[in-house]
Structure formats: C-alpha cells, structure tokens
Amino acid sequence: MVLRILFFGILFSLTSCSENSPEKVEVSKEEIKTPFTVADAKDLFLSKCTVCHGSDGKLCASQAKDLSISKLSDEEILDRIKHGKNAMPPFEGLIPEDQRKMLVSFVKTLKK
Numbered sequence: 001m002v003l004r005i006l007f008f009g010i011l012f013s014l015t016s017c018s019e020n021s022p023e024k025v026e027v028s029k030e031e032i033k034t035p036f037t038v039a040d041a042k043d044l045f046l047s048k049c050t051v052c053h054g055s056d057g058k059l060c061a062s063q064a065k066d067l068s069i070s071k072l073s074d075e076e077i078l079d080r081i082k083h084g085k086n087a088m089p090p091f092e093g094l095i096p097e098d099q100r101k102m103l104v105s106f107v108k109t110l111k112k
C-alpha cells in the first residue's frame with residue numbers, strides 16, 4: 001500500500017512536471033510573434049542612426065544626407081540601409097530584414 005502511494009506520488013510529480021514545459025514554449029513563441037511596429041523602428045533609428053542623421057534626419061554629420069528632403073524610393077532606402085554607401089555603414093548583419101523594412105516606413109515620416 002505504501003509502495004502504491006509512493007508510485008502514484010512519483011507518477012503525479014512526473015506528469016505535473018511535463019505539464020509545465022509546453023507553457024514555457026508558448027511564452028517564447030509569443031515573444032517571436034510580437035510585431036515590429038513603426039514606433040519600434042523609431043526607437044531603433046534613435047539608437048542606430050542619429051549619430052549621423054540626427055533625430056529629425058537633418059543632422060548631416062559625416063556627410064550624411066538630409067533624410068527630410070530625400071527623394072529616394074522605398075526600394076532605394078531599403079537598399080541604402082542594407083548595403084550602406086560612402087560613410088554610411090551597411091546594416092545588413094546588424095538589423096533583421098523585417099526591421100529594416102519598418103525603418104523605411106519611419107524614414108519616410110521624416111519627410112516634410
């Protein structure tokens with residue numbers, strides 16, 4: 001009898017343990033799914049791009065172009081962020097593609 005209780009005790013603790021792990025997996029899945037918004041792109045711009053472009057895009061440090069008067073198309077902006085040009089470094093390995101695309105949307109909000 002004592003053995004049987006012990007057996008079920010162990011069985012119970014085993015099942016309660018495995019009940020916990022799918023929960024943890026779900027949490028991390030949700031984190032990955034979190035969409036990257038234009039507001040997030042603004043934060044990214046403020047941390048990675050303002051040294052040269054300034055928070056309004058007009059700083060023009062290190063011969064950077066004024067983003068508020070840029071005439072580039074979406075494709076060209078995306079390409080510039082990916083590959084860089086002259087003093088502008090390439091961000092291909094530093095910023096994932098979906099975030100670079102959202103940066104394009106943010107850069108366009110700097111235009112007057």
Ligand code: HEC
Binds near residue numbers: 071081085086087089
């Ligand atoms: C180290 C300085 C530097 C940093 C950091 C930088 N840029 Fe630039 N950026 C430049 C320079 C210099 C140019 C001009 C390149 C050229 O055409 O000669 C430029 C050009 C651009 C252009 C093209 C503008 C035009 O009309 O030709 C875009 C768009 C741009 N940058 C976006 C960004 C974004 C977004 C970031 C952050 C992820 C960023 N830059 C970070 C220096 C920088």
